[in-house]
Amino acid sequence: MAIKISARRQIAFTIIAWTIGILMFFPILWTAIAAFKTESDAYTLPQNFLTTPWTMENFAIVQARSNYLLYIRNTVVIAFVSTILGLLFAVPAAWSMAFAPVTQSTIKWSGWRWLATILGTAFVVGLFLYALGWDLTNRASIGFLALVIVIVPAALWVFSRNTSDSLLWMLSTKMMPPAGALIPIYLIFNRNGLVFKDWGWIDLSDYNIMDSFWGMVPLMMLLNLPIIIWMLFTYFKEIPVEILEAARMDGASLWAELTKILTPMAVPGIVSTCLLNLILAWNEAFWTLNLTNKYAAPLSFFISEYSSPEGQFWAKLSAASIMAIAPIMVVGWFSQRQLVRGLTFGAVK
Amino acid sequence: MATSHAQKVGRWALAPSLAALTVWAFVPLAIAIYFAFLRYNLQSDNTGWFGLNNFYYFVNDPYFYKDLFNTVALVLSVLAITIVGGTGLAILLDQPFWGRGIVRVLMISPFFIMPTVSSLVWKNLLMHPVFGLFAAIQRFFGASHVLDWFGTVPLLSVIIIVSWQWLPYAALILLTALQSLDLEQKDASMMDGAGPVSFFRYIVLPHLSRPITVVILIETIFLLNVFAEIKVTSVGGFAGNLTYLVASQLNEATDIGEAAAGGLIAVVLANLVSIFLVRIVGKNLGT
Incomplete structure (x- = not known):
């Protein structure tokens, strides 16, 4: 039995909901209106937007002055390439965890095993570097050795987990605060960072991926990879295994199973994942503000340039803002339902 | 049950992602730890072992406690606003x-x-003390002295902006959770004579507790x-948080060592929170 709702109640809810909805949307609306006004009209208060003339000149001026097209190209390249790259990594991973889960961890870690792994790694790598003729007392060597001693046992540990532990561990990598990774990434990207300077055996004098797609695209991919994998995993998990088993009974190979049965069923999930990732990459502001300033700078950086003194030109600021947010807002409107799953790591569907 | 062939292929399919995330999780952390103990400023060549001094200087930075307080205040107040407002919405x-x-859109x-x-x-456009809309509204109601939002209450201004961005998120997630509420429960509670308040208290709120946690x-x-x-509103000196402090150590002071030490402090702080998150989401996993 459905509850009958009186017309009066419905009218009341309509009024309240529309009021709040318009209030929430108001700053965007206000910006959109100001974008079509002349500079002096955008300042005048109280604003009589209805009577003042409308103009498109702001958009042209923004493009002419600060080359909007360059920034949107950068944003599109970073967002799209990182999404595609992320899918290349995530689709196989999510497929594997959803359909061929590992139930038991392959290595049982104990204190002694840890110690042996770490010391063994240090010994083998040290020997190898010594054979290569490295000076092992040099700080670069010590740093490199320390890195290997961390990474090898860590990788062994990660790769020996069972599937549910792997999933949780992937999630936990998303908790890494950007402030903690900022210095290392800065140094890795920067030619003058200590990380690569003293290596000697490869010529890295031309190496500099600061403010370039070579740096920003993989970075953006890594930032969002846990979310992509999780979201895809929850979608794949919903595909009934019985269908695959039936196909196997009929003699389908693994390849046929993947391409003919799984892929068509997975397309909606993959598309929603793409949309979420596009939104996240488009709006990313911490890394873009810190690591780009010209060649690979995306729209979030472009807008930050208006903080001063261009910020005094509000009509132009508004026009630039609208140009920066309009494309992704439309994408967001169409994918709001799918966003929930990705943004809660599948906890709310 | 997956076949052993699928298992084997699955291992290889998972490997690239695991490798990428292993690098992402451990290499920056290892580098940050390494540099946190070095005296290393981009403007001087004088590098060397610095012990715990980077941590000492970061914690004794005049902005540290203020920024730590701002971080906590920002998180807590935005959470309060978005959870209460989001549930209402x-x-x-x-x-x-x-x-x-x-x-909804x-x-x-x-x-x-x-x-x-x-x-x-x-x-x-909104908070400017002279030309902003809020100032105009204040003047419309006869205020002689309008509020200079970013001048007098910078932290509150940042809180308002961030809340505006995150309120829709909370509302969207809680709405999705609410729509999975069984309608029959509502009918049954109505028949038992529950008013809207007790319906909210005893049926809706328990149903929302898990999504709210998430x-x-x-x-x-x-x-x-x-x-x-x-950064963009340039209130870093008044309403900066730890993230901002670390970034400004890099961008303004160019002090790599101290910024790395500050970053590690931020990592510890974030981990305290994330331990709980991983546990709660993990409970729901059911793989």
């Missing part, structure tokens, strides 16, 4: 009224606005890292 959107789809939109845009729009934890991760809103 979700319940409202769950009611039948005309144009639900459109109102209007309400969710702020979440898709990039932080730099929302900061500048709020700072200039929203709190995920928002916390993002709110600890608020940066653009502070």
Whole structure:
């Protein structure tokens, strides 16, 4: 039995909901209106937007002055390439965890095993570097050795987990605060960072991926990879295994199973994942503000340039803002339902 | 049950992602630890072992305690606003009224606005002490002295902007959770004579407790890292948080060692939160 709702109640809810909805949307609306006004009209208060003339000149001026097209190209390249790259990594991973889960961890870690792994790694790598003729007392060597001693046992540990532990561990990598990774990434990207300077055996004098797609695209991919994998995993998990088993009974190979049965069923999930990732990459502001300033700078950086003194030109600021947010807002409107799953790591569907 | 062939292929399919994330998780951390113990400023060649001095200087930075307080205050107040407001909005959107789809789109939109845009729009078009809309409204109601938002209450201004961005997120998630509430429960409680308040208290709230937990934890991760809103509105000196302090150590002081030490402190802080998140989400996993 459905509850009958009186017309009066419905009218009341309509009024309240529309009021709040318009209030929430108001700053965007206000910006959109100001974008079509002349500079002096955008300042005048109280604003009589209805009577003042409308103009498109702001958009042209923004493009002419600060080359909007360059920034949107950068944003599109970073967002799209990182999404595609992320899918290349995530689709196989999510497929594997959803359909061929590992139930038991392959290595049982104990204190002694840890110690042996770490010391063994240090010994083998040290020997190898010594054979290569490295000076092992040099700080670069010590740093490199320390890195290997961390990474090898860590990788062994990660790769020996069972599937549910792997999933949780992937999630936990998303908790890494950007402030903690900022210095290392800065140094890795920067030619003058200590990380690569003293290596000697490869010529890295031309190496500099600061403010370039070579740096920003993989970075953006890594930032969002846990979310992509999780979201895809929850979608794949919903595909009934019985269908695959039936196909196997009929003699389908693994390849046929993947391409003919799984892929068509997975397309909606993959598309929603793409949309979420596009939104996240488009709006990313911490890394873009810190690591780009010209060649690979995306729209979030472009807008930050208006903080001063261009910020005094509000009509132009508004026009630039609208140009920066309009494309992704439309994408967001169409994918709001799918966003929930990705943004809660599948906890709310 | 997966075949052993599928198992074997599955291992290889998982490997690239695991490798990429292993590098992402451990290499920066190892490098940060290494540099946190070095005296290393980009403007001088004088590098060397510095012990715990980087941590000492970072903690004794005149801004440290203020920024630590700001970090916590920002996270807690935005959480309070978005959870309470989001629950209200979700319940409202769950009611039948005309144009639900459109109102939903209007309400969710702020979440898709990039932080730099929302900061500048709020700072200039709305909160500006002379030409801003809020000042105009104040003057309309006869105030002789308008509030200079970013001048007098910078932290509150940042909180308002960030809340505006995250309110739709909480509302959207809680709405989705609310729509999975069994209607028959509502009918049954109505028949038993429950009013709207006790219905909310005993049926809706318990149903929302898990999604609310998820929203709190995920928002916390993002709110600890608020940066653009502070940087772009140039209130770093008044309402900066830890993330901002670390970034300014790099960008303004060019002190790699101290920034790395500060970054590690931020990592510890974030981990305290994330331990809970991983546990709660993990319980729900059911693989």
